[in-house]
Amino acid sequence: MTKKEFIKRKQSWQKRTLTCAAIFMLFYSITGGGILLLGQSTAVNGSAHWVGNALLCALVLLILCSLPFALWMHQHLVRGFQLVCHGCGKSLVGAKTGKNVIATGTCSFCGERVFDNDPDV
């Protein structure tokens, strides 16, 4: 991949990541808010104690699952846009990593050359 291709893929990856993050946040807001509202209504109505505990467990589970899901989504998108190092398989995008790859043309983790026959490097 050339440097221009990398930059283009990185921009497409960023757009897709923002879209997925927005959907992710919307889903978690609706689901988490729904659980909280349901828990509040069951507390007001004096429902069984186990219902409140079950809702609390669902909320904790939802929060605990969000990080692994976000990490899986990141890896899925990075692989989908072929933005992984051929040497070590790690992501070539990120806050510092992407800038470093563009500046040096090498992987931040293993030093493998990323761009092929690129006159711009």
Ligand SMILES: [Zn+2]
């Ligand atoms: Zn590498």
